[in-house]
Amino acid sequence: MKLGPALLYFALIGSTASAQDVRIGVLGLFHSFDLTVSSTTGSAIILRADDRSLTLDASAGLARASIRAHDAGLVVRTATQSLAGHEVTLASRKNGPVDFVLSVPGKITRHYRGRLAISNVSGELIPVVTIDLETAVASVVAAETLPGEPIEALKAQAVAARSYFVAGRRRHEDLDFCDTTHCQFLRSPPPSQSAAFKAAAATQGLALTFESQVFAAMYTRSCSGRTSTPVENGLPPGNYPYYSVECHYCRQHPVRWQSRISAQNANNLRPSNEPSRLEIDRKLGWNTVPSSDFNIKPDGGEVVLEGVGQGHGIGLCQAGGKAMAEDGANFRQILLYYYPNAELISLPR
Numbered sequence: 001m002k003l004g005p006a007l008l009y010f011a012l013i014g015s016t017a018s019a020q021d022v023r024i025g026v027l028g029l030f031h032s033f034d035l036t037v038s039s040t041t042g043s044a045i046i047l048r049a050d051d052r053s054l055t056l057d058a059s060a061g062l063a064r065a066s067i068r069a070h071d072a073g074l075v076v077r078t079a080t081q082s083l084a085g086h087e088v089t090l091a092s093r094k095n096g097p098v099d100f101v102l103s104v105p106g107k108i109t110r111h112y113r114g115r116l117a118i119s120n121v122s123g124e125l126i127p128v129v130t131i132d133l134e135t136a137v138a139s140v141v142a143a144e145t146l147p148g149e150p151i152e153a154l155k156a157q158a159v160a161a162r163s164y165f166v167a168g169r170r171r172h173e174d175l176d177f178c179d180t181t182h183c184q185f186l187r188s189p190p191p192s193q194s195a196a197f198k199a200a201a202a203t204q205g206l207a208l209t210f211e212s213q214v215f216a217a218m219y220t221r222s223c224s225g226r227t228s229t230p231v232e233n234g235l236p237p238g239n240y241p242y243y244s245v246e247c248h249y250c251r252q253h254p255v256r257w258q259s260r261i262s263a264q265n266a267n268n269l270r271p272s273n274e275p276s277r278l279e280i281d282r283k284l285g286w287n288t289v290p291s292s293d294f295n296i297k298p299d300g301g302e303v304v305l306e307g308v309g310q311g312h313g314i315g316l317c318q319a320g321g322k323a324m325a326e327d328g329a330n331f332r333q334i335l336l337y338y339y340p341n342a343e344l345i346s347l348p349r
């Protein structure tokens with residue numbers, strides 16, 4: 001029996017999570033031992049640790065709490081109270097989503113809308129935000145938006161991001177996604193008057209399917225004039241085969257790059273091999289090797305990499321999609337160009 005998109009969608013997400021929520025590990029790059037949370041909008045937020053709780057409420061003069069590792073658990077402190085437990089959660093009074101600010105002190109501050117759970121894994125704090133799917137989509141579109149991007153390109157980006165969230169869950173052991181380009185780059189939710197918010201709202205619930213199944217649509221900043229398939233780049237095939245399509249914009253406007261790394265670090269690096277590129281980037285910093293399409297030239301104890309494109313080069317090319325939108329294409333045309341043989345469906349609510 002072949003399942004329709006709706007049934008497959010529910011089969012994919014399982015019965016434990018809300019169909020419209022995604023769990024995203026945030027700020028993991030900072031490997032933090034110490035976090036602060038604060039309330040922003042005047043609505044109270046409730047922090048819970050084991051079976052005790054405390055309330056942050058800016059209008060009552062108590063807006064901030066710090067959270068630190070303590071033995072195998074965590075301790076939460078405000079100016080007047082403290083709590084300890086194995087996991088700390090944050091939500092609205094009704095245990096629903098709430099606006100809050102999460103900071104790694106001295107390093108980064110981000111606003112989120114959702115529920116937060118923090119655990120202590122070997123002394124490092126692991127914050128995981130549960131976000132409504134549409135808020136997560138708008139946040140990714142905002143993070144991925146280039147200046148001056150036309151709305152149809154943003155709408156294409158929104159559908160790709162939504163499809164990825166729906167079909168790509170469990171990218172990590174204990175959570176669905178991280179907030180880096182390893183999964184999808186995500187920062188704070190955009191304001192409702194922003195183009196990113198409007199692009200997500202205008203495509204609400206739309207996702208890409210192949211053979212009636214939603215697939216985790218991959219996308220790339222710019223390609224080398226032709227997009228790649230996962231198999232060409234040393235990745236498993238997945239449930240959408242992808243196709244190598246001509247990208248007229250990148251053919252005429254290739255983004256060329258050069259990088260220099262030690263021969264020792266380059267030992268396992270091979271062109272057209274995403275796993276080896278990601279291994280280098282994880283070790284030496286994201287964007288050390290900006291794409292998989294490059295030549296390697298030895299130079300003493302180092303190697304010089306000369307390449308073209310940004311990202312894995314698979315699926316929607318953001319630079320090419322932007323150019324298509326500027327030429328009058330709508331988001332459906334952009335998506336079906338870069339994802340041939342795919343279809344667009346409305347996800348069940």
Ligand SMILES: [Zn+2]
Pocket residue numbers: 171172177178179180182183184
């Ligand atoms: Zn990830």
Ligand SMILES: [Zn+2]
Pocket residue numbers: 222223224225226247249250251317318319320
């Ligand atoms: Zn391209």
